[in-house]
Amino acid sequence: MDKNKAHFDVMSLFNRKKSDFVKISAPMVRYSKLQFRSLLRSYNCDLCFTPMILADSFCQSSKARNNEFTTNSYDSPTITQFAANNVNDFVTASKLISPFCDGVDLNCGCPQRWAKHMGIGCVMLENPQIIFDMVQECRNQIARPFTVSVKMRILKDVKKTLEVCKQLENCGISFLTIHSRTSSQLTGDIDLNTLKLITESVNVPIIANGGVKSLEDCQKLHQEVNCQGVMVANGLLTNPMLFTGSKEITIDCIQKWINICFNSTIKPDDYNSTNKLTIKEKPYNLTFQCFHHHLVFMLEKFLPRAKRRIFNDFKRFDQVLDFLADEFKIFPQLFDLEKFKQHQISNLVYNCEINNKENVVCEYDYEKDGNFFKNKVQFDGNEEFGIQELYLEG
Secondary structure, three states: OOOOOOOOOOHHHHHHOOOOOEEEEOOOOOOOOHHHHHHHHOOOOOEEEEEEEEHHHHHHOHHHHHHHOOOOOOOOOEEEEEEOOOHHHHHHHHHHHHHHOOEEEEEEOOOOHHHHHHOOHHHHHHOHHHHHHHHHHHHHHOOOOOEEEEEEEOOOOHHHHHHHHHHHHHOOOOOEEEEOOOOOOOOOOOOHHHHHHHHHHOOOOEEEEOOOOOHHHHHHHHHHHOOOEEEEOHHHHHOOOHHHOOOOOOHHHHHHHHHHHHHHOOOHHHHHHOOOOOOOOOOOOOOHHHHHHHHHHHOOOOOOHHHHHHHHOOOOHHHHHHHHHHHHOOOOOOOOHHHHHHOOOOOOEEEEOOOOOOOEEEEOOOOOOOOOOOOEEEEOOOEEEEOOOOOOOO
């Protein structure tokens, strides 16, 4: 991918949709990977977020860069979300990723204990001056139209919540995503009153997040609080067609998922010689977890409980493909050459300036298994929480 490619102007989405709202997929650990973003774009999703990425690991480790961010020419507009607790990590990670996406977002909403222990997520709101410094410095160092945004939860003190939002606007934030629950509220109704106050108090676009499970829910939320965008998480996992207004997923959607995944496993040089329409074990550019877990969600309404148990226990690609062929007559299909090229994962080369060392060229190795973040976060001497146990905010 050309390092100097033009950024998509994300702010133009909000300008075009003044009478409507921007439809956005949330940053979900494990699930907001490139292949799923590609699927969502075919069903009226205007803007996609990557999964949350730890900024310090992204700066320091080529393995993290190799496994936590992939893209292609179809993958736009895309916002990369980082979790960070200091200016240097956030700005450095943002500068590294900036040639390959359209904006960065700072996670100030994750409520999990492991995140609090690491000093990231919603705990950042306890010392908002750090957030202000991170946003302002990033905004100063990366030129527009590249966007700098924050996704945050609300505070119990409404006045303090509004103060944070107003100060973020003063720091040059592009837009702001509000998950309208406090850090102690994982489920339940969102706080519509505070959300409405925020939209009335700042001039930057506000994206509302929390509790939406259908397009009708999105429309209702937009009308009630006058937000410029609505972000959905869990609802898109079970129904990637949600933004089209479809209440149920179709077989065609599942077929598209199979095709996107299958074509991502074919190396460009092998396109003309591909004659076996299947996915081999340990394929190029695809993990079984990514492929299978999305199907577990998407097939929930199609399969009776007994067959769901069988399907959910599969461990190999051939088991899944044989099952889909028998049950739904679904088989992998090869894209035409133009579409295949569009969906080919880009070979990214990072220009790394880390720890005051000379520039180091870091190249992606896409044949890794995508499981870089396996380490556990330990605290209290007893409990362990994996980085992948992030609660899916919906």
